[in-house]
Amino acid sequence: MQWFIFCVSLLIAGYFVYGKIVEKVFVINPQRETPAYSMNDGVDYIPMSKKKIWLIQLLNIAGTGPIFGPILGALYGPVAMLWIVFGCIFAGAVHDYFCGMLSIRNGGASIPFLAGKYLGRPAKHFMNVLALLLLLLVGVVFVASPASLLTNISTELLGSGSLGAGAVSEESTASGGNLLIFWTALIFLYYIVATLVPIDKIIGRIYPVFGALLLFMTFGMLFGLFFQGIPFFRTLGTDIGIADFFTNMHPTEAPIWPLLFITIACGAISGFHATQSPLMARCTENEKEGRFIFYGAMIGEGVIALIWCMVGLSFYQDQSLLSEAIKLGTPSKVVYDSAIGMLGLFGGILAVLGVVILPITSGDTAFRAARLLIADFFGYDQRNLAKRLTIALPLFAIGFWVSTVDFSVLWRYFGWANQTTAMMMLWTAAAYLYRNNKFHWICTLPALFMTSVCTTFLAHAPIGFGLDYQTAVMVGLIFTLCAHMAFFILIKPKTLEQNQNIKKLE
Incomplete structure (x- = not known):
């Protein structure tokens, strides 16, 4: 228990201490007019309060990633908690903050524009393709997981009906496929509507309700661990010491490097956030709100990830049962079993609904971001509904x-594309800081780390080159060193006179 509280305390301290350092390095300008006012179009550029934006940002970025990822990461043992905490503070929250603030400084620009401006035209073209691919994958995989959970809930409710548990259970089992199709179609229909209408009409109005479900789910699961008297770290069957945080406990002995850092993306660092932060950058009223909205929402996601990591480490009797549950029904089975098991049928269903809304609220904004990305690339005005349809329907x-x-194939590509996008955004932020003679290492160091993670994974994974592990690690290290040298060779700091002229404009 004390380890969990310690980790949460570190996340909160990270917001107030390191978040303030990041803000000082960036140098905010509270007098500067934000795109929410200068480019107000009544559709995507609309001023909103920082509390509402924070909630929307949290729901946008927190799909099934900070739930499924930490559950899968729990197979490695408590080392997963270390990555969530330190990854969130020093990489993920920094990534989100600079993505949001650089977007504000550039008229609500998307990540391909930012990459092109600070890294060069080739980076822009690469990010256009990568970001669009990632958004499509996010939209698709964030249909499957909530549809599956909603099907489970529907089947459970039908099975407890008045016609008799046995008969209804048989009937509900036979209609399970139809239920899955129904929920999938309904979620897709919601995505279409939410993607087309102004952001404050649906997203800005119903997200507070979703937020209430999210809070119930988050703290309900933590309460369930306490109320049921379930020992923390029960799956490990031992008291946890410092040495255990650095021990690989995965049942199949899968290597921590780089798999853990791909497995736990959202909750530590996620490139998907780079596609979402510009959406809220277009609604932010003042630059001084950036740390609360962007850095703060990532810290909130880190807390959610820690709670679900603890569920993975504690709900089952041992590590093998957790592994078996994941094999039988993916992490969604762990979510369903633990929620119903700890909170009962009614409370468990509410908790599962809290999980369901996370991918749904990320999926709708993924398609919205994809629409805007295409519109920005072709310079296509989006104030007219017919013009929005010409992009949205083919999408x-x-x-x-x-x-x-196949979902498992999609998830592998999603994981790699997600972290590679994060890597590119960190290099973009590092280039911005280095060009402007600011302390760039707060972005350069995590950029180097993520470069090594992504290249090693691609070199070793079946979806990549399938090299043996030792060779893949060497390839990742060499590529990272080359990227480091190329950064300082190709990116040139501005002169003192250029910086003075920029300050006058700002």
Whole structure:
């Protein structure tokens, strides 16, 4: 228990201490007009209060990643908690803050524009393709997981009906496929509507309700661990010491490096956030709100990830049972079993609904971001509904086609694309700081780390080059060193006179 409290305390301290340092390095300008006012179009650029934006940002970035990822990461043992805490403070929250603030400084620009401006035109073209691919994958995979959980809930409710548990259970089992199709279609329909209408009409109004479910889910699961008297770290069957945080406890002995850092993305660092932060940058009223909105929302996601990591480490009797549950039904089975088991049917269903809204609220904004990304690339005005439809309808048609691909294959590509996008955003922020003679190491160091993670994974994974582990590690190290040298060779700091002229403009 004390380890969990210690980790949460570190996250909160990270917001107040390191978050303030990051803000000082960036140098905010509270007098500068934000795009929410200078570019107000009544659709995507709309001023909103910082509390509402924080909640929308949290719901946008927190899909199933900070739940499924930490559950899968729990197989490695308490080392997963270390990555969530330190990854969130020094990489993920920094990534989100600079993405949001650089977008504000550049008229609500998306990540491809930012990458092109600070890293060069080739980076812009690369990020256009990568970001669009990531958004499509996010939209698709964030349909499957909530549809599956909603199907489980529907089946459970039908099974407890008045016609008799046995008969209804048989009937509900037979109709499970139809229920899954129904929920999938309904979620896709919601995505279409939410993608097209102004951001304050649906997202800005119903997200507070979703937020209440999110809070119930988050703290309800933690309360369930206490109320049921479930020992923390029960799956490990021993008292946890400092040495255990550095021990690989995965049942299949899967290597921590780099798999843990790909497995736990959201909750530590996620490139998907780079596609979402510009959406809220277009609604932020003042630059001084940036730390609360962008850095703070990531810290909130880190807390959610820690709670679900603790559920993974504590709900089952031992590590092998956790592994078996994941094999039988993916992490969604762990979510469902633990919620119902600890909170009962009614409370468990509310908790599962809290999990369901996370991917749904990320999926709708993923398609919205994809629409805006395409519109920005072609310079296509989005104030007219008909023009929004010309982009949205083909986008959803492609998304539906992609959804027919095997889910496990989609998830592997999603994981790599997600962390590679994060790597590129960190290099973009590092280039901005280095060009402007600011302390760039707060972004350069995590950029180097993520470069090594992504290249090692691609070199070793079956979806990549399939090299043996030792060779893949060497390839990752060499590529990272080359990227480091290229950064300082290709990126040139501005002269003192150029910086003075920029300050006058700001």
